[in-house]
Amino acid sequence: MGSATTQALAASTQALAAAKDVTLDTARELFAAAHAVGESSQLSGALADPAAPEAARQNVVSAVFGGLSANTQAILRAAVAERWSNSTELVDGVEELAIRATAIAESGVDIEGELFGFLRIVAANPELELALGSRLGAQDAKGVLVERLLTGTTSAAASLIVSSLVRQPRERRVRQLLSRAMRIVSSQRGRVVATVHSATELNDAQRTRLSDALSRRYDGQVALNVVIDPTVVGGLRVQIADDVIDGSISARLADLRQKLAG
Template sequence: MGSASREATVASRAALAGVGAKVDLTLAEQLFAAGRTIGGSLQLRTLLAEPAGDAAAKKAAIAAVFGSSLSATAVSLLETVTASRWSSVDDLLAGVEDLGLRAAAQSSNSSAVVIGELFAFGQTVTSNPELELAIGSKLGDPASKAALVDALVAGKVSGQSAAIIRHLVQQPRGRRIGRLVSDAAATVADQAGQVIATVTSAATLSAAQRTKLQKGLSARYGKPVTLNELIDPALVGGVRIAIGDDIIDGSIATKLAELRLQLAG
């Protein structure tokens, strides 16, 4: 993301913060829908993403396309987003999606629940090749993908998670399902002032181990940590932890590999 897009992102998030109590799941869904509409129209996304474009023309386009279908709050946020300078069309779409994700997170009673549901959906899909193909195929119809998601998650996840997943599969922007849910979960966590630690272990952690790990990581990073737990028997023992770009690898498999390298040298 270029510097222009970073500045635009800051301005967009500030605008969302200014909405206050008006942030709800409906607003999130409207922002997601607007992002898909923009992404699906070459003329519209070219106009709105043009750095040197006329601000009045952009505002008029937003009013013409969305004025009768979206809330005044959603329209105002879109005007703020498109008034900023973005480095690329994809960055603009990412900016709209970011606001939708943050609105969904803010409207939830538990960001941790949403994060867990997103990762669980991702694991369900990636563990089933046929399902992953149906959802991830570039040739698939977005509406059909949304219907498939509804069939999979109806009554099983929160409204926030369902709205997020439904949007992501319709507008993946070149990302595979694993990346889609991890990006979305990271944004939800950030909105809640949390970070996500992906913890890979050879066996399921006990409640005591999980609590100890969360407390230790929260103290280290200065904010609450939500765990995304994965099982990989190949690790033999210990855990591998990934938080952002940080990797903490205490697995026995890694230690054995390091030892073999030392002996070989």
């Protein structure tokens, strides 16, 4: 991510936070806008053109997205008023705003947990991952497939995020899309996500102690996603972003074998 995009994304996120009445419809419209911009090199180029005056870029938003709500148009105008490093990162930025809007609209829903649950389903079903990640077949059909799979099992918020992302993968793997969405939702809610690998399920007391310990270490609220992994043998393996804390017996045995091997 370029420095210009970092600044543009921060400013756009602030504009979203200042917006009133952010609903799932707002998020849905932002996803649609991201899809439209991503599908048209001419449109994305016009909106991300640093040589074009700010007013001209905002006028393009009004002309192309005039059918969207005033709230969504205002957020999009704020986004294109910023300088993005390139058109691809503008599309990424609008998509991130859509994910953040979903988190704002459904603040009481465990979206991260639901996304993680679907990610585990995808990881355990190679055929499903292949069907969703294949370049063959219409993207809309993949979105409909996801909606059918999630109906009755997840919230409308999580279903919107997943179905929208698989409709516009842009060369990204399904698990990569889901992991990024989880990080964005957690960031919007001011917390980080820890993926915990354990040989057995953690009880409520264990979850609380681990979450509290990690929150102190990372100076912020930490949400836990627990994966039951028999290969851990005992103890825990915790991953937060690029940090890995491996206290499992299997890791200790591997380290011991390495030392014995010289």
